Amino acid sequence: MRIVKIIVKVILLPVRICLTVVQLMVMFVTWLSATVFHILSGIICITAILSYGFGQETCKGVFQMLLVGFALYILPVLSGWAVVWLETIKISLKGD
Template sequence: MVVVRIIVKIVLLPVRICLTMIQLVVMFFTWLSATVFHILSGIICITAVLGYGFGQETGTEAVRMLVAGFILYILLCFLAGQWCGWKQSKSD
């Protein structure tokens, strides 16, 4: 039985390597999109604060922009990172 397990592990080694490479590529794209959304949400929040500070927007519009910036930051970036961590811990 031990010999069969070793043979199966050797035969499935290329599959495991391919799946590891796919996981690394997906993790890279998740990191890249998180970086883009962090920058975008920062720009939105800074625009909201400065727009309200210089009197270009009302308070409700500034709050709406701040909420949109926080949603981009919290929901998309944080939850995607948590999901990747959860999937990685499940695969181990």
């Protein structure tokens, strides 16, 4: 039984290496998109609130801009969940 576990670990080693590389790439893209999207969503939300405050936009337009700002804010969070999911798969493949 011990030999079977060692053979399975050796066979799954390339899969774990690939998952690690994919996870690192997704982490980098998540960091980069989080930086850009959080700045953009902040600008959009501030613009929406100020345009309503100065009477440049209706309530419906402000709501739409706030939805876009929220969508840009939530995208990096979703990709962060993908990183956690990949780590969970790696841990389950390790099988210690």
